[in-house]
Amino acid sequence: MEDQVGFWRxxxxxxxxxxxxxxxxxxxxxGRWNSVSRLAGLRRNAKSCRLRWVNYLRPxxxxxxxxxxxxxxxxxxxxxxxxxxxxxxxxxxxxxxxxIKNYWRTHFKNKGKTTSxxxxxxxxxxxxxxxxxxxxxxxxxxxxxxxxxxxxLLMLEExxxxxxxxxxxxxxxxxxxxxxxxxxxxxxxxxxSTISDDFVLWDGLWNLEDVHDVTTKGxxxxxxxxxxxx
DNA sequence: AAGAAAAACAACCGCCGACTG
DNA sequence: GCAGTCGGCGGTTGTTTTTCT
Numbered sequence: 437m438e439d440q441v442g443f444w445r446x447x448x449x450x451x452x453x454x455x456x457x458x459x460x461x462x463x464x465x466x467g468r469w470n471s472v473s474r475l476a477g478l479r480r481n482a483k484s485c486r487l488r489w490v491n492y493l494r495p496x497x498x499x500x501x502x503x504x505x506x507x508x509x510x511x512x513x514x515x516x517x518x519x520x521x522x523x524x525x526x527x528x529x530x531x532x533x534x535x536i537k538n539y540w541r542t543h544f545k546n547k548g549k550t551t552s553x554x555x556x557x558x559x560x561x562x563x564x565x566x567x568x569x570x571x572x573x574x575x576x577x578x579x580x581x582x583x584x585x586x587x588x589l590l591m592l593e594e595x596x597x598x599x600x601x602x603x604x605x606x607x608x609x610x611x612x613x614x615x616x617x618x619x620x621x622x623x624x625x626x627x628x629s630t631i632s633d634d635f636v637l638w639d640g641l642w643n644l645e646d647v648h649d650v651t652t653k654g655x656x657x658x659x660x661x662x663x664x665x666x
Numbered sequence: 667a668a669g670a671a672a673a674a675c676a677a678c679c680g681c682c683g684a685c686t687g
Numbered sequence: 688g689c690a691g692t693c694g695g696c697g698g699t700t701g702t703t704t705t706t707c708t
Contacts, residue, residue: 448676448702470693486694487677501674522696534676537697542673674704685693 445479449488453478457485458493491534498530502539510536511544 469482521533
């Protein structure tokens, strides 16, 4: 039946389809996308299900516009890796390859084709937007840093009492709601993300060969330093 | 306020490499 | 070794939203 032409639904996903897919992934986890349609009762093919989950439904996705820092990282990494969007996306937690690809296309790909006048207008507009975003971000960052520091110190205190951070899932769940996800690797005590998104982003730039290899020590050190900004 | 243009977002398609029987 | 299947990736297109004139 599934081979019949026209069996698979196309076009925008409905809320009900999203719900079914989320339920399915909750129960069975990611992967085996070919069986998803059958098990979840969806008339969507494997690729469609995977794409919808990866680009839209995953809980760890970051919503909202690309920040100036992220933009800079995209430019840096694109200069280094070219159109390897998934590779670039790995350095930007919460962003998908599709998102980055779209962003690159709309902002940079046709830059060479614009007239000088157009590009001046474009730059002025981007600058205006950038300045606004920076202001917003600074305000948020000030609040967030203070909050994060308190909570991180509290967590350190608690972990000292317990002896060690034993299981990264527990830690992740504990602090998911209050700060950017921190993933602790059992064997190496490695932090996968950091206190604020900007820290990991910059760490990604500084350690391009292994963007996830940030020690807790480095993380704590980062807390004390001023943010690089442009 | 309205239409046009630009930007952002969502989704599909084809190709390719890894895996498996 | 080979064919089939699956999942991932990058390119592209269509639609919606936002911004500009």
